[in-house]
Structures are given as structure tokens and as C-alpha cells.
Amino acid sequence: MAVHVVSKTDNRQHATFQLLEQQQPLRPSSVRVRASLITLSSNNLSYALGGTRLHWWDTYPVPATAPAPYNDNSAWGIVPAWGFATVLESTIPDIDAGTTLYGYWPTSQHAVDLQLAADEVPGHWKETSGHRTALMPLYNRYNVLDISNRDSESLGWEVGIKPVLLAGYVLSQYVFTPDPKLNPLVHPFGGTEGWDTGTADLSKSVFVSLSASTKTARSLAYYFYCRPAGSGPLRFLQVTSSPAAIVEAADKFLPQFPVKAVGYDEVESVETWLSDAKGERIIIADFGARYRALDRLRGVIDSSISLKDLKVTILQIGNQQKVYTPGEARAAQAEIVALSKVRTNTSAIQETAIELQGAAPYFSEYDKRWKQWLEHRECAAPDLELVWGEGVVGDTGVEGAWDRLGQGQVRPEEVLVYRMFNERSGRL
Numbered sequence: 001m002a003v004h005v006v007s008k009t010d011n012r013q014h015a016t017f018q019l020l021e022q023q024q025p026l027r028p029s030s031v032r033v034r035a036s037l038i039t040l041s042s043n044n045l046s047y048a049l050g051g052t053r054l055h056w057w058d059t060y061p062v063p064a065t066a067p068a069p070y071n072d073n074s075a076w077g078i079v080p081a082w083g084f085a086t087v088l089e090s091t092i093p094d095i096d097a098g099t100t101l102y103g104y105w106p107t108s109q110h111a112v113d114l115q116l117a118a119d120e121v122p123g124h125w126k127e128t129s130g131h132r133t134a135l136m137p138l139y140n141r142y143n144v145l146d147i148s149n150r151d152s153e154s155l156g157w158e159v160g161i162k163p164v165l166l167a168g169y170v171l172s173q174y175v176f177t178p179d180p181k182l183n184p185l186v187h188p189f190g191g192t193e194g195w196d197t198g199t200a201d202l203s204k205s206v207f208v209s210l211s212a213s214t215k216t217a218r219s220l221a222y223y224f225y226c227r228p229a230g231s232g233p234l235r236f237l238q239v240t241s242s243p244a245a246i247v248e249a250a251d252k253f254l255p256q257f258p259v260k261a262v263g264y265d266e267v268e269s270v271e272t273w274l275s276d277a278k279g280e281r282i283i284i285a286d287f288g289a290r291y292r293a294l295d296r297l298r299g300v301i302d303s304s305i306s307l308k309d310l311k312v313t314i315l316q317i318g319n320q321q322k323v324y325t326p327g328e329a330r331a332a333q334a335e336i337v338a339l340s341k342v343r344t345n346t347s348a349i350q351e352t353a354i355e356l357q358g359a360a361p362y363f364s365e366y367d368k369r370w371k372q373w374l375e376h377r378e379c380a381a382p383d384l385e386l387v388w389g390e391g392v393v394g395d396t397g398v399e400g401a402w403d404r405l406g407q408g409q410v411r412p413e414e415v416l417v418y419r420m421f422n423e424r425s426g427r428l
């Protein structure tokens with residue numbers, strides 16, 4: 001079975017190898033699974049970049065039976081990815097072989113074991129293995145999915161979009177809650193301290209989304225467009241290499257606030273549009289902007305008579321679609337501190353929301369809102385297209401995707417999904 005590994009010190013270096021599976025007896029409260037359909041996006045580059053600090057490398061350690069040098073877990077790691085897997089074997093009475101689980105998988109075809117404990121919502125499980133305790137809770141959550149009546153197109157969208165849609169959902173629903181009585185206010189880094197209704201009130205704010213065609217930014221835009229009347233920002237500016245597609249999506253939803261999308265080369269021209277909003281605050285969400293867009297926007301604000309005294313809040317959400325050198329990674333961390341950027345953590349927001357609201361209402365609402373996105377897909381993301389790949393090895397597999405992502409070659413409209421293995425046919 002093919003396994004994909006990435007160098008922990010230089011994420012550009014990656015390799016594949018074949019692993020002969022040596023099956024040990026399955027432990028109690030466990031399932032043995034194999035990934036069937038996964039997605040890859042810039043998000044996976046972040047899992048490698050922050051893999052040691054945020055423990056993403058702990059998810060699926062390289063098996064000890066891997067050939068050298070890849071069996072050295074201090075040097076090589078398996079980048080995890082969101083998607084589906086099929087249960088091959090189970091010692092959990094409620095989960096049969098053949099069940100499909102949604103969650104976080106290795107970007108490989110080898111079978112892995114999960115030790116699961118039932119969560120309070122039926123069909124929801126938590127991974128409890130010792131080696132995964134430092135991983136953030138979001139990445140240890142799994143749920144059973146009935147895919148019996150689903151076509152491959154809708155499964156592709158679920159795998160390709162649902163993982164990143166969550167970030168936009170929790171930001172719009174909890175960090176900038178439209179109604180604190182219905183949805184508790186949560187700090188972008190989780191918890192409730194240091195984030196008040198004044199900061200979260202969009203109605204006096206101009207909101208700027210940088211790198212607006214990332215799937216994560218598109219999800220925030222979508223949930224903004226769906227907000228109840230009067231709860232959106234005064235104006236919503238999106239900066240991207242694909243302004244036409246982003247404006248097309250906005251036009252389809254007829255948002256109740258003015259929306260504008262500009263290219264990276266137009267950042268210097270937005271002063272009047274932002275000033276005319278007569279806002280009290282500017283919120284900038286940085287999803288990983290290129291071409292020094294954040295610096296240039298700050299320049300526009302600082303040199304504007306009507307904008308320079310406004311309170312500016314910068315949310316740090318994502319990184320550029322590229323492999324960062326150690327120097328670039330250090331500079332990005334230093335910039336967060338220097339600009340007092342507010343770090344955003346989807347896992348921490350979700351866990352606080354669950355704690356305050358209860359898991360059942362939280363997941364029931366999110367599932368409903370996800371299904372609405374699927375129904376609205378052609379409006380929400382008119383230019384997005386599923387790009388199907390297969391397996392691990394070669395240009396059309398995970399290996400090729402890693403090269404393209406690392407070199408910033410995955411175009412804004414591409415949603416990469418990979419068929420990993422089909423247990424029924426025993427093939428890809």
C-alpha cells in the first residue's frame with residue numbers, strides 16, 4: 001500500500017513508498033480503517049508547516065515497518081487530510097465493518113487503527129489514543145456517515161468543501177455572532193475572554209477579506225451573505241486574484257450590504273470606497289494574502305484622513321499557498337506579534353461553542369447549514385470545480401498535488417479530491 005511522507009524540516013521534500021501491511025489483532029474499542037476519499041488544499045500545507053508545534057504530525061506517525069530513511073519519525077511525517085474512510089474491522093459493537101467515517105485521515109493507502117469513544121451525539125466519536133492527546137479536539141472528532149444514496153459528485157463536494165467551510169461558519173456564527181442570545185460570542189482563539197459584543201458587532205464595521213478566493217474565505221463570505229438583515233458589515237471588501245468569480249457569487253446572493261472585490265493590483269484604489277462607509281472600525285481577515293496586500297492596505301488606511309483614526313482589528317487566519325522557508329515562517333510569526341494580529345483557531349472556537357451551547361444543538365445547526373451550502377453550491381461558488389485524482393503515487397495522486405500546492409500552482413477554482421481506495425473492488 002502506498003504511503004506519502006513529507007520532510008518535517010523542508011516541506012518541499014516528499015516521497016512515496018510501498019508498505020507491506022502487517023496486521024496486528026485489533027485492540028478493544030477500536031476500528032481499523034482505510035481512507036477512501038480525501039481532499040487536499042492550502043490547508044494541508046499548514047498542517048505540515050505547523051505540524052510539530054500544533055501536533056498534526058502526531059496524528060499518523062510513519063509506521064515503524066517503513067523503509068529507511070522514512071521510518072525516522074523525527075525527520076519524516078504523514079500529512080493528514082479530511083475526508084472519508086471505510087471501516088475494515090471493528091471491536092466496537094455500534095460500528096460495523098463497511099461503515100463510512102468522516103474525519104481526518106493519512107494521505108496514504110495503508111490501514112490505520114483508531115481507538116474511539118462515543119461522544120454525546122449519536123454517530124459521533126472521539127479518538128482517544130495516547131499519541132493523539134496533544135492534537136486539537138477538532139482533529140480527533142469522527143462521525144458515521146450514511147453514503148448509500150449519495151452520488152460521487154455530492155460526496156466530492158462534501159469532502160472538498162465541508163472541512164474548510166467550518167472555519168467560515170464558526171467565524172460568522174460565533175466570533176461575529178448575529179445574535180448573542182442565539183449563538184454565544186466566542187473569541188477567535190477560543191474561550192470568551194478578550195472579545196466583546198462591541199468588537200464583534202459588524203454593523204459599525206467595514207470588513208476586508210484578504211485572499212478572498214481561498215475556500216476558507218469564500219465560506220466566510222457565504223455565511224455573511226446569509227446573515228439576517230442588519231447583522232452584516234457596513235461594507236465588505238474582498239481582495240483576490242479572482243475578483244470576477246468572487247463578485248459573481250456575491251451578486252447571486254443579493255447581500256444586504258455593499259460588496260466589492262478587487263484584484264491585488266487595485267489595493268491602493270480602495271480608500272474612497274472604505275471611507276464612504278463611515279464606519280467606526282475596520283476588521284481585516286487575512287486568509288493568506290500575497291503581494292504584501294496587508295502592508296499595502298495598512299498604508300492606505302494610515303494615509304487616509306477619514307480612516308487613520310479608526311480601530312483596526314486584524315484576524316490571522318491562513319498562510320499563502322506555498323512552502324515557507326524557515327526564515328519566512330519566522331517572519332510570519334513575528335508579523336503576528338508586531339501587528340497584534342488576533343490568531344484564529346477553528347478547533348478552539350468550535351469547542352467553546354459546544355461547551356456553551358451543547359454538542360447536539362451545535363452539530364444539528366451546523367449540519368443544517370452545511371446542507372444548505374450544498375443546495376446553494378452553484379451560487380456560492382460558481383467557478384469551483386471538482387478535480388478528481390487517484391491514489392498516492394504520481395502526478396494524478398497525492399504526490400502530484402503536494403508538488404502543485406507547494407509551488408502555488410493550484411488555481412483558485414480547483415477543488416482537489418482523491419479516490420484513495422475502494423474496499424469493495426479492492427482497487428482505487
Ligand SMILES: NC(=O)c1ccc[n+]([C@@H]2O[C@H](COP(=O)([O-])OP(=O)(O)OC[C@H]3O[C@@H](n4cnc5c(N)ncnc54)[C@H](OP(=O)(O)O)[C@@H]3O)[C@@H](O)[C@H]2O)c1
Pocket residue numbers: 041042043044046047164167210211212213214215216217239240241242287288289290316317318319320321322344345346347407408409410411412413
Ligand atoms: N485558522 C484556522 O482555523 C483556519 C481554518 C481553515 C483554514 N485555514 C487556513 O486558511 C488558508 C486557506 O486555506 P484553503 O484550503 O481555503 O485555501 P485554498 O482554497 O487552497 O486557497 C487557494 C487560494 O490560494 C491563493 N493563492 C496563493 N498563491 C497562489 C498561486 N501562486 N496561484 C494561485 N492561487 C494562489 C488564491 O487565492 P487569492 O488569489 O484570493 O489570494 C487561491 O484561491 C490556509 O492557510 C489554511 O490553513 C485556517
